[in-house]
Amino acid sequence: MHFQLLPLANSIADVDGFFCDGVHAGLKKDGPDIGFIYSDTLCDISAIFTSNRFQAAPIKHFQKHAITQTNFILTNSKNANAMTGKAGIEDIEEILSSLDFPMQNPLMSSTGVIGVRLTKEKIIDAAKKFHLQAKNADNFAHSIMTTDTFPKSVGFEVHLEDGKSFRIAGVAKGAGMIDPALATMLCFIVTDAAIPKEDMDKLLRKNAETSFNAISVDGDRSTNDSVFLLANGKSEIYEKESFDFALQQIMHRLALLIVKDGEGAKKLVAFKITGAKSKEEAKKAAKALTNSLLVKTALFGEDPNWGRIASTIGASGVTCDEEKLRIAFEDVLVYDRGEILFNKEQEEKAHKVMQKEEFAITCDLGVGEENFTAYGCDLGYEYVKINAEYRT
Structure with missing residues (x-):
């Protein structure tokens, strides 16, 4: 049709x-x-x-x-x-x-x-x-x-x-x-x-x-x-x-x-999980990234701290293996199946990606065929101010 x-x-x-x-x-x-x-x-x-x-x-x-x-x-x-x-x-x-x-x-x-x-x-x-x-x-x-x-x-x-x-x-x-x-x-x-x-x-x-x-x-x-x-x-x-x-x-x-329009937010970020063992695990990992305060504050600071992303995925409880994981900020690959690619040049490229108002972070778990995309934002000073004064 x-x-x-x-x-x-x-x-x-x-x-x-x-x-x-x-x-x-x-x-x-x-x-x-x-x-x-x-x-x-x-x-x-x-x-x-x-x-x-x-x-x-x-x-x-x-x-x-x-x-x-x-x-x-x-x-x-x-x-x-x-x-x-x-x-x-x-x-x-x-x-x-x-x-x-x-x-x-x-x-x-x-x-x-x-x-x-x-x-x-x-x-x-x-x-x-x-x-x-x-x-x-x-x-x-x-x-x-x-x-x-x-x-x-x-x-x-x-x-x-x-x-x-x-x-x-x-x-x-x-x-x-x-x-x-x-x-x-x-x-x-x-x-x-x-x-x-x-x-x-x-x-x-x-x-x-x-x-x-x-x-x-x-x-x-x-x-x-x-x-x-x-x-x-x-x-x-x-x-x-x-x-x-x-x-x-x-x-x-x-x-x-x-x-x-997230309270005080400046960034709209897509967290794309691919290669997950199941659809449910793909959702679980993606949503964990959208909720992580450490990830959110890194987004606010435009800091491509890929270690926080890896840690959050590992803590989510999904099936994963550091020898199979890949992490990229848009097309800037910073971690590839156990190999750290995060040199000064890649860090600068990833930082430029994070300066955008909208971008994607892709994490390929490498353990299956399922995928899911969740959407989140940064968390900054304005969020605290808005909610501290919500009833006033």
């Missing part, structure tokens, strides 16, 4: 039947801090959530009502509504029941400080200002931002070889508490494709493995991580191969934007 992806200028706002906006409720000092996504027809919904055992109230609310279809999502930033017990779920139900919109099975998604009850009155009063025919994806993207420095959105119109087309787009937030098992992130993907619910579930989980489950900023994991896929079927068009590819592109690009 041949198809073409054409970018959408306004991401989720350009998908047929979907509307969105964000307004200021006073949760932040300024700018949009609550938002909505609305479909004028009922949508099938698929979702994946954090593996943190202390899941936030919005996730528990979703699970309590076993939501499989909806047409309205209310979002807020600055307050995670996590560790708030049954009261947190009741707050969501009170807020949603106070809104006089044509909602079916509405749900809520939150991000921000843990352990604080929602300011219901502010949210309700501001939400009453929503215009459900609004199409302002930028306002919505800003409304879910916390420590993010820029909004994150991607969208495509997918043209099939028979001339038919459908649209798919996503908006995400995330910059800190990012661990490769989802992240401190929210992601909302909408489509007018007529995709079967079974495919929604399978493709969302499949593509999460190489996107949101393959990134790390700081190795921490939130209580609120959520990825939603909503399909209203309005195009009446669906082709599995092209949809899968478009979904993969959206999730992968949003995941990389999250890493690139």
Whole structure:
């Protein structure tokens, strides 16, 4: 099947039947801090959530009502509504029941400080200002931002070889508490494709493995991580191969934007593990590298300290042998199956690679055929400052 992806200028706002906006409720000092996504027809919904055992109230609310279809999502930033017990779920139900919109099975998604009850009155009063025919994806993207420095959105119109087309787009937030098992992130993907619910579930989980489950900023994991896929079927068009590819592109690009926006981060680094004994071991080694504080600080200092990389791989517990291992910074090979190539000339070349904003470090374990790529960033002074002052 041949198809073409054409970018959408306004991401989720350009998908047929979907509307969105964000307004200021006073949760932040300024700018949009609550938002909505609305479909004028009922949508099938698929979702994946954090593996943190202390899941936030919005996730528990979703699970309590076993939501499989909806047409309205209310979002807020600055307050995670996590560790708030049954009261947190009741707050969501009170807020949603106070809104006089044509909602079916509405749900809520939150991000921000843990352990604080929602300011219901502010949210309700501001939400009453929503215009459900609004199409302002930028306002919505800003409304879910916390420590993010820029909004994150991607969208495509997918043209099939028979001339038919459908649209798919996503908006995400995330910059800190990012661990490769989802992240401190929210992601909302909408489509007018007529995709079967079974495919929604399978493709969302499949593509999460190489996107949101393959990134790390700081190795921490939130209580609120959520990825939603909503399909209203309005195009009446669906082709599995092209949809899968478009979904993969959206999730992968949003995941990389999250890493690139890592709190205080200056480097986006791909850790490519090849020649692993199994896919699971390839993932384990790659994710260990994205989480290593010593590796992250070396990235920040632009120091090609390949010994930290080798040590991290060895400590991860995967099958490896120093006589079979190869380590390269882009195309600069510094260690080759027991031979140290790290002379002054190679060090300078590797250092120049690390001065780039984006680059790859490849580690060939030489013990098998499997591979996996995880994505991480550097860790510097700004990260400490942001998180030390998070609630102030």
